[in-house]
Amino acid sequence: MKVEVVGCGVAGLCAATTFAERGCEVRVVSKSDGPDASCCSWWAGGMLAPWCEMESAEPLIGIFGAESMAFWHRLELKPVANGTLVVAHSRDLPDLRQFSRRTTKWDWFDAAAVADLEPDLAGRFSNGLFFSGEAHFHPRDVLELLFARLEALGAKIEVERGMSAIELAGDPRDADWRIDCRGLAARDVLTDLRGVKGEMLVLETDEVSLSRPVRLLHPRIPVYIVPRGDNRFMVGATMIESDERDRVTARSVLELLSAAYAVHPSFGEAEIVEIGVDARPAYPDNLPRLRQRDRTIFINGLYRHGFLAAPALARRAADWVLEGKQFDGAVDTVHGDWRAA
Ligand SMILES: Cc1cc2nc3c(=O)[nH]c(=O)nc-3n(C[C@H](O)[C@H](O)[C@H](O)COP(=O)(O)OP(=O)(O)OC[C@H]3O[C@@H](n4cnc5c(N)ncnc54)[C@H](O)[C@@H]3O)c2cc1C
Incomplete structure (x- = not known):
């Protein structure tokens, strides 16, 4: 064929x-x-x-x-299978509880467990959800x-x-x-x-170390940070109903940076090494x-x-x-x- x-x-x-x-x-x-x-x-x-x-x-x-995981794990370049950590600041704990009700296959972590998993987040979050079966690459x-x-x-x-x-x-x-x-x-x-616009940043700093994707729940600016190696972190992503594929707004950059700063203030000193955008194809x-x-x-x-x-x-x-x-x-x-x- x-x-x-x-x-x-x-x-x-x-x-x-x-x-x-x-x-x-x-x-x-x-x-x-x-x-x-x-x-x-x-x-x-x-x-x-x-x-x-x-x-x-x-x-x-x-x-x-779940089915696609097997495909990716067959590749020579294996995904890093060390899970996802979802955190929220104390005032947003109801959001974390709501997230837990809508999802499965997580463990509820207290501050000590969050710190064990990601030492650089010690003292920053009183609770987290750990999805140990997830991966990234x-x-x-x-x-x-x-x-x-x-x-x-x-x-x-x-x-x-x-x-x-x-x-x-x-x-x-x-x-x-x-x-x-x-x-x-x-x-x-x-x-x-239709297009759903997504903007992202790559930041570089040697002042923060994360081993796995960290998602911050926030009523206005939910964000995730994915470690890319070499002190680089992908910070994403906006979700905007728009077909625009080539224009990043100041507001989006501000929001992504504020959210990264809320995960760890040392991101405030990071170098912005990339700003990117595209529109996700969606029905x-x-x-x-x-x-x-x-x-x-x-x-x-x-x-x-x-x-x-x-x-x-x-x-x-x-x-x-x-x-x-x-x-x-x-x-x-x-x-x-x-x-x-
Ligand atoms: C900021 C951001 C973060 C994201 N994060 C994630 C994530 O963490 N995990 C996840 O699973 N998904 C994520 N996504 C979504 C994911 O990127 C999209 O779902 C995916 O890229 C869509 O892939 P695609 O192959 O359909 O389209 P595309 O990647 O756009 O590929 C289309 C291809 O078609 C080619 N093409 C177009 N017209 C022609 C033509 N006439 N002739 C020949 N070739 C043509 C293009 O050159 C291109 O190669 C994210 C998206 C964004 C924007």
Whole structure:
């Protein structure tokens, strides 16, 4: 079976890997020279946090996330599997309790346990929730690894060749199926896709040390901080209903910095080494979907769950194309509205 994958964000790279591993002849067509700052996946925090995400996401995301973990742990570059710590200041303890009611698979930590886990947070938080089963990685390293592995798996890669609207409207070129993973650019066909803008910072300081993602609950500015190694920390991320992919506002930077400062005042002395932005591709219900139009399957709507959900969606796309397996509640045209379950 010949499969053409369009796009090399996390959805495209997971799909191409899955089809290639299942014996297909894969060609990847990418607008850019491999994964880079032009795709939304570049800006992700790289948190694999299915249990924390249950606070606001539907159970399907937890199922996809738990399943995707196995895919990521098979890679040479293993995710750092040392959990997520969720904290709140004393005045926001009701928020922490509410978070605990909406989620599972956590342990309730007191101040001493928080300090044991993250010594630099000693004395700063009286309570925390520890999700020991979660993991994180550096998304850019992982995208580059997947991209490099594809060649080893025999995939043909055509970079810097954005497919035109005319090509995309027709049948796949020299392939049995096309897997369209263009993210927000696929709005030309998937007209109910929208963007949810996310801004992020990378800070550098040797005055704070964290070993795992720390989420701060705050009524106005919830934030997470993901350690990136080399004294660097990703601070993210805003959630703004907007398709804007290239403009970071002063307000967002102020809010992210204030929240990082609230986690640890030493972030006030950190150097800002990067400011980034993109818009997450999302359907109205914020759930990802597979959709079909003729011999094209679209993997899209990954919203804030790209790394969590992409491997599970790629597996379902391959089951569908290679084994004709359909899923409960599936409506398999691009005009329908169906969910891969
Ligand atoms: C600040 C921020 C933090 C995030 N943190 C996390 C996180 O911690 N964990 C998590 O799971 N998710 C996170 N996300 C969400 C995640 O980044 C997205 O869900 C994911 O990147 C969507 O991936 P995608 O492959 O669908 O789209 P993209 O990554 O945008 O990829 C689309 C690809 O299609 C290509 N393309 C477009 N048009 C064409 C064309 N005509 N021809 C050929 N190629 C084309 C593009 O060049 C690109 O390679 C975060 C997002 C943001 C913005």
